[in-house]
Amino acid sequence: MMLLEGIRILDLSQYVLGQYATQIMAEQGADVIRIEQPPRPNMTGQRTNYFREFQNNRNKRSIGVNLKSPEGREVFYRLAKQADVIFEGFRPGVVKRLQVDYDTIRRINPRIVYASLSGYGQDGPYRNLVGHDINYLGVTGFLSLLNDPMPPVNMVGDMAGGSLFSVIGILMALLGRERSGVGQYVDIAMVDGVISMNNWFIRMTDQERDEYRGNPYYYVYPTKDDKHITIGCIEPQFWENLCRALGHEEYIPHQLDMSKRAEIKGAFLKVFRTRTRDEWFELLKQKDICAAPVYSFEEMYKDPQVVSRGMVMDVNDPSAGPAKQLGPGLKFSNAAPREWRAPPRPGENTAAVLTEAGFSPDEISSLRQTGAVS
Numbered sequence: 001m002m003l004l005e006g007i008r009i010l011d012l013s014q015y016v017l018g019q020y021a022t023q024i025m026a027e028q029g030a031d032v033i034r035i036e037q038p039p040r041p042n043m044t045g046q047r048t049n050y051f052r053e054f055q056n057n058r059n060k061r062s063i064g065v066n067l068k069s070p071e072g073r074e075v076f077y078r079l080a081k082q083a084d085v086i087f088e089g090f091r092p093g094v095v096k097r098l099q100v101d102y103d104t105i106r107r108i109n110p111r112i113v114y115a116s117l118s119g120y121g122q123d124g125p126y127r128n129l130v131g132h133d134i135n136y137l138g139v140t141g142f143l144s145l146l147n148d149p150m151p152p153v154n155m156v157g158d159m160a161g162g163s164l165f166s167v168i169g170i171l172m173a174l175l176g177r178e179r180s181g182v183g184q185y186v187d188i189a190m191v192d193g194v195i196s197m198n199n200w201f202i203r204m205t206d207q208e209r210d211e212y213r214g215n216p217y218y219y220v221y222p223t224k225d226d227k228h229i230t231i232g233c234i235e236p237q238f239w240e241n242l243c244r245a246l247g248h249e250e251y252i253p254h255q256l257d258m259s260k261r262a263e264i265k266g267a268f269l270k271v272f273r274t275r276t277r278d279e280w281f282e283l284l285k286q287k288d289i290c291a292a293p294v295y296s297f298e299e300m301y302k303d304p305q306v307v308s309r310g311m312v313m314d315v316n317d318p319s320a321g322p323a324k325q326l327g328p329g330l331k332f333s334n335a336a337p338r339e340w341r342a343p344p345r346p347g348e349n350t351a352a353v354l355t356e357a358g359f360s361p362d363e364i365s366s367l368r369q370t371g372a373v374s
Contacts, residue, residue, distance in 0.1 A: 002029025003335050007174070010035055010079055011060070012088035012095075017158040017190075018117060019056035021166040022087060027328040027338055030085075032060040033353055035076065036346040036374075037067065055325055057343035058315060063354070064347035064374030067098045071372035078357050080105050080112065085170055089117045092127045102185045112183040113173040117166050121189030133157040133190075140194040145201055145213075161193025216264040217242070217255055220294065227277035228294035229284075241289045246271045317342040347374045 007030045011022045014037070026032040034057065063079075066072035080086060086105060088095055095101040095116070102114040119136055120126035126139075136157035137143045169186040177183050217233045233239040239255045248267055254260045272280065277293050284291035295303065301312045301324065311327040325340070350373050354364050367373045 001336055002338065003332060005029035007031065007085065008083045009033065009085040009087060010076075010083045012086065012090070012100075013117065014089065016056055017155070017162040018087065018089040018166070020159060021117070021163040021170075022060065023056045023058070024163070024167050024329070025170070026059045027330075028332075028335065029338070033079070033349070034060055034062040034344070034346075035067075036062055036064045038064075038374075058325070059338065059341050060344060061349035061353060062344035062346055063350045066372055066374070067100055069370070069372050071367060071370055073099055075354070075359075075367065075373055076100055077105075077108055078359075079353070081109050082357060083109065083112060084174065085113045085115065087115045087117070087166065087170065091130070092116075092118055092122045106183065110182050111177060113170055113177060113186065114183065115166060115170050115173070115186040115188060117162055117188045117190070119190050121192060122187045126191075136161065136190045136194055140191055141198060141202075142194055156197075157190045157194050160197065161190040162188065165190075165193040214261070214265070216251075216261060216268055219265065219268075221269060221272040223272050223277040223280055224274060225276040229272065229277050229280050230292050230294060232290040234290070238288070238290050241287050242284075242291075245284060245287050245289060313340070315340040315342065350374065 004025055005028075007025070009022055009025060009030050009032045011018065011032050011034045013019060013022065022030075022032045065075050065079075067076060080100075086100075086102075088100075096103075102112075102116075105112050105114060116122060118127075119131040120129055133155040134143075134157075140157070142156065166186075166188050169188055173184050173186050217231065217239050220228050220230050222228055231242065233242045236255065240252050243249055243252045246268060248264075248271070251260070251264050251267070254264065275283070281291060281293045293299075300306055306312060309327070309331075311329075313325055313327050314322045315325045316322050319342075328338070350368075351364055354367075354373065355361075359367070364373070
C-alpha cells in the first residue's frame with residue numbers, strides 16, 4: 001500500500017509551484033484531481049511545455065469545472081464533501097468571491113484540510129501585493145546573500161518556500177485530523193517559508209556573512225577544461241586532506257586566517273587549472289574530500305549515483321512514447337512502488353470523477369451542455 005493511498009486532494013492550483021506540491025503527494029498514492037478552470041492566456045507557455053507538464057502532473061486526474069457558474073460550484077461542493085484536502089493558489093480573496101473558501105467548505109465537510117498558497121500570506125499589508133519568486137527572495141533578504149543579487153536559476157521561494165512547505169503543512173494537518181477528528185485551514189506564504197530557511201545566516205553579522213562568502217575551503221573552482229568543481233571542506237580534517245591533495249600542506253594551519261584568504265585562493269585557482277573537472281573529481285573523492293562536479297542537466301542524467309537512486313526514469317506516454325522524467329525525491333522501506341501514468345488532458349477524467357461522486361449520466365450531460373463542467 002502506498003503511504004497516501006485513500007487521500008483525495010482537489011487541486012485548484014494553476015502554476016508549477018502548486019503542481020509540484022501535489023505531485024509529491026501523488027507519488028505516494030494520493031488521488032489528486034486537478035480542478036481545471038476555463039482556459040486563459042498563459043504568457044509563460046506553461047501548459048504547452050510538455051516536459052514540465054509531464055513532470056508535475058503525472059498520476060493525477062483532471063476535471064473541468066467552471067467555478068463562476070452556480071452549477072459548477074454545486075459540482076465542486078459535492079466533490080469537496082468527499083475530499084480530504086483542497087489546495088488553492090489564488091490571490092487572497094479570490095476563493096471567497098468564488099464561494100469556495102474554507103469557511104464555506106468546512107460547513108459542507110468539517111474534516112477538510114484546506115490549504116492556501118500565496119506569496120505574502122492571507123493577511124498583513126502585503127497580502128494583495130503581486131509577485132514572483134525573485135520578489136519574495138528580495139524581501140526576505142535571501143538575494144543579499146549572493147555576491148551578485150541577480151535571480152538564482154532555482155526558484156527557492158516557489159519550490160522550497162512554496163511547494164515543500166505546502167506539503168509539510170498539509171501532511172501535518174492531516175495527521176492532526178487523525179487525532180482531533182476535524183480539519184483545519186493552512187495558510188502558506190512563500191515569504192514566510194524563505195525567511196524560516198534563513199535561520200543559519202540570520203545569526204551572522206554583515207561582516208561574518210562577507211567572510212563566509214568566497215572562502216577557499218567553500219568555493220567553486222574552474223578547471224582545465226573550463227568546467228567547475230565544488231569544494232566544501234568546512235571541517236578541519238577535510239581541509240587538511242584538500243591541502244595535501246593540492247600540494248599545499250603549508251596552508252593547513254590557515255583555514256580561517258582572513259589575512260591569507262586571497263593568497264590561498266589564488267594558489268588553489270592555479271592548481272585546479274592543471275586538471276579537468278572529471279580528473280579532479282576522481283582524485284578528490286578517493287581522498288575523503290568534500291568535492292563534487294558542477295554538472296549540466298544532461299550530465300546529471302547520466303551520473304552513476306543519480307541513475308542508481310532511480311532519480312531519472314522512463315515513463316511511457318501513450319501518445320508521445322517514452323519520456324525521461326525525474327524520479328521521486330523520497331525513498332520509503334515499506335511503501336508499494338508507484339506505476340507512473342502520463343498527465344491527464346484538461347477534463348480527461350470529468351465523467352469518471354463525477355460518476356464516482358454520484359452524478360448520473362443525464363446529470364453529467366446536462367452539466368456539460370450548460371458549461372458547468374467540461
